[in-house]
Amino acid sequence: MINDQKDGDHIFPPFLLQYWQIVLRWKFVIGGITLLALIVGLVATLLMTPKYTAAARIEISRDQKNVTNVQGVAPDDGRDLEFYQTQYSLLESESLAARVVRQLRLAKSDTFFAQQGVSSSQLEKLGPASGAGAAGSGREKLAIDLLLHNVTIAPIRNSALVDVQYTSNSPDLAAQIANTWVQQFVAQSNDRRMASTSEARKFLEGRLADLRMRLQQSERDVVTYASQNGIVALTRTQGMDGKTQTERTLASADLEALNTALAQAISDRIAAESRANAPGARGTNADAINSAALAQLRQRRAEIAAEYAKLMVQFEPGYPAARALNEQMKALDASIAREEGRIASSRSNDYQQALAREQILSERVTRLKNDLDRQQRATIQYNIYQRDADTNRQLYDALLQRYKEIGIAGVGADNIAIIDSAKVPDRPSSPKLFLNMGIALLCGLALAGVATFALDQIDEGLRDPGDINRLLQIPLLGSVPTVKEGKPFDLLSDTKSTLAEAYLTVQSNLAFSTSHGVPRSFIVTSTRPAEGKSTTSYAIATVLGRIGKKVVLIDADMRNPSIHHMLGIGNISGLSNFLAGDNDWAPLIHGGQVRGVDIMPAGPMPPSAAELLSSDRMSMLINRLFERYDHVVIDSPPILGLADAPLLARSVEGCxxxxxxxxxxxxxxxxxxxxxxxxxxxxxxAVLTKIKEDHSGYGYGYSYNYSYGQSKS
Structure with a gap:
């Protein structure tokens, strides 16, 4: 930050020296107001009625001790902050105060009201202590309000302990109410827990009766629908979610058995068909080879053929014995042929039987598949009934279990315990002399500061435009009213607005300030920020542009630029670039915002704006701009605390x-x-801005600080 110095003679910023001068000037007023406040505080403290505070300490446990290890109705969400804040609010509740009032019968005690500072006239308006109706309720309401007003809940940091403090004019009454308060809080907590348990049991009883009827009806629907649709479940399983699933029915079991038999019949038919259609010579197939009868016949013929061959060696075929053997061979050949024919006929019969069996099984499987398909379609509705029954059974079992748990959930130790009972205080807790005197001192200093500020503003403020020439000996160029509605830049675009008319007057008077009319180059500055210099520089440039002049407006406030914000243009490059050595000034200018007016923004914030302005490049820039523009208007930083404005003033005609x-x-x-x-x-x-109808009560403090990467003095 820049620390303002005045000519290097002071180590403090000028605004601190200014405030010190104000204190010295009004020191008697400040001292008188402060002393009066201390006297008032002392007298008020001595006139106060002594009050006594009694405190009872309780412990509020987060987790309730549960003997049965069964969770109660109230949820345990683990949010300690919300839990304890709820308990603190309950300790300050009106219902708890009402229990204390009824327990101690405070509504009928005139002594209680007197000790709490209630006058007898106020009690007479509420009616007699034994009255009923509106009178009785009025006294009770007043007693409750008094208790809530005087009770204090003080949690002990980082612990489960809470102090309940009560303040009264009577020490005995303070202790009695504090003890009764914590006792009733414990009782209220127990009543609330038992009431919630009782209500939950009543609710569950009604729900259980309803679910019992629904469960019976849903199970009855399952059995009835299964009987009507022939659904006979052989095996059932129950999943992890409690849902009943039918895995095997009678129809599916029958179909599975018949399908197995059909597969076997198909296999047998294929085997028989392959045997019947097997190629090869007659009697060479496997059945013929494996036939015992056929083997015996063939063996017998071989033996006879051997004997016949022996006879043919010695005798002719007509030999009787040989002829007899030949007849036997023919008879055996005929028997062998008949046996082979029988075997072939047997293979064909086997194939036909296998084919017939396959067809019968296939028809039965088809019929059973149709029956099973019908059952499966019916199973959709069956499963719906089953799921409904399962859901009702689960709900019924869960509610029945919860009903049993709630019956024993209230059997547990209370989570609120009274640690220390309130004792009768032996010394008053208020008034506290030193505290009251400190408050009186602060109030006196605050009132003295307000009074000093008001007096100083009344004495030093510049309120009338005519005072400029009289007090400052400089011409008044014009007065600009304050803007109550809308933005100044929007009003300046309207030539009929009072703001535009005011700046037109400023431009007209500025034209008479030199022999050649409006100065070709000048800076617009102010004593401190936020006085309207940026708006004024923009307004003068706008008025000159409207009358046909070519004007360039330069934002030279490189510490706190504002022109680019007002006009919505970029500030990537600007005046600081040229002052730093960039000779090409044309790309640094933005045009097209206002007719006849171009803008050169401040550019990047330099490490030291004063060093850049100390060179001759500012004068060089203005001379180059004169080649294109008729006027150069510069928005300068404020004067006090900075060297920028005097340095800029060397490069222009005036200020x-x-x-x-x-x-x-x-x-x-x-x-x-x-x-x-x-x-x-x-x-x-000078241009007087922000003129109001009432000019009283303005201050004159000033400061103008800028942020840098490093501090500057």
């Missing part, structure tokens, strides 16, 4: 000083003018 009505003291304005005159700056005049 226009912007003064906020009632903003800066005359002494501050004179100091600003002195700094400009020390830099040999020509002052064309």
């Amino acid at each position: 226009v000083l912007v003064i906020e009505a009632g903003g800066v003291s005359v002494r501050g304005l004179k100091s600003s003018l002195a700094r400009l005159e020390s830099a040999h700056a020509h002052i064309f005049g």
Whole structure:
């Protein structure tokens, strides 16, 4: 931060010296108001009635001790902050205060009301103590309000302990109410827990009766629908979610058995068909080879053929014995042929039987598949009934279990315990002399500060435009009213607005400040920030542009630029770039925002704006701009605390000083003018801004601080 110094003679910023001067000037007023406040505080403390505070300490456990290890109705969500905040609110509840009032019968005790500072006239308006109806309720309401007003709940940090404090004019009454308060809090907590358990049991009883009827009806629907649709479940399983699942029915079991038999019949038919259609010579198939009868016949024929061959060696075929053997061979050949024919006929019969069996099984499987398909379609509705029964059974079992648990959930130790009972206090808790005197001192200093501020503003504020020439000896270029509605830049675009008319007057008066009319180059500055210098510089440039002049507006406030914000243009490059050595100034100018007016923003914030302005590049820039523009208007930083404005004043024809009505003291304005005159700056005049109907009550403090990467002195 920049620490303002005045000519290097002081180590404190000017605004601190200004405040110190104000204190010295009004020191008697400050001292008198402070002393009066201390006297009032002392007298008030001595006149106060002594009050006594009694405190009872309780412990509120987060987790309730449960003997049965069964969770109660109230949820345990683990949020300690909300739990304890709820308990503190319950300790301050009106219902708890009402229990204390009824327990101690405070509504009928005139002594209680007297000790709490209630006058007898107020009690007479509420009616007699034994009255009923509105009178009785009025006294009870008053007693409750008194208790709530005087009770204090003080939690002990980082613990489960809470102090319940009660303050009264009577020490005995304070202790009695504090003890009764914690006792009733424990009783209220027990009553609330038991009431919630009782209500939960009643609710569950009704729900159980309803679910019992629904469970019976849903199970009856399952059995009835299964009987109507022939669904016979052989096996059932119950999943982890409690849902009953039918895995095997009678129809599916029958189909499975028949399907197995059909597969076997198909296999047998294929085997028989392959045997019947097997290629090869007759009698060479497997059945013929494996036939015992056929083997015997063939063996017998072989033996006879052997004997016949022996006879043919010695005899002719006509030999009787040989002829007999030949007849036997023919008879055996005929028997062998008949046996082979029988075997072939047997293979065909086997194939036909296998085919018939396959067809019968296939028809039965088809019929059973149709029956099973019908059952499966019926199973959809069956499963719906079954799921309904399962759901009702689960709900019934869960509610029945919860009903049993709630019956024993209340059997547990209370989570609220009274640690220390309140004792009768032996000394008053208020009034506290030193505390009251400290408060009185602070109030006195605050009142003295307000009074000093008001007096100083009344004495130093610049309120009338005519005072500018009289007190500052500079011309008044014009007065600008304050903007009550809308933005200044929007009003300046309307040539019929009062703000635009005011700045047109400023431009007209500025034209008479030199022999050649409006100065070709000038800066617009002020004593402190937020006096309207940026708006004034923009307004003057706008008015000059409207009359056909080519104007460039330069934002030279490189510490706190604002023109680019007002006009919505970028500030990537600007004046600081040229002052740092960039000679190409044309790309740094933005046009098209206002007719006849171009803008050069401040550019990136430099490490030291004063060093850049100390060079001759500012004068070089203005001379180059004169080649294209008729006027150069510069928005300068404020004067006090900074060297920028005097340095800029060396490069232009003169200065226009912007003064906020009632903003800066005359002494501050004179100091600003002195700094400009020390830099040999020509002052064309002043513009008084923010004129209001009532100019009283303005201050004159000023400051203007800028942030840098490093501190500057």
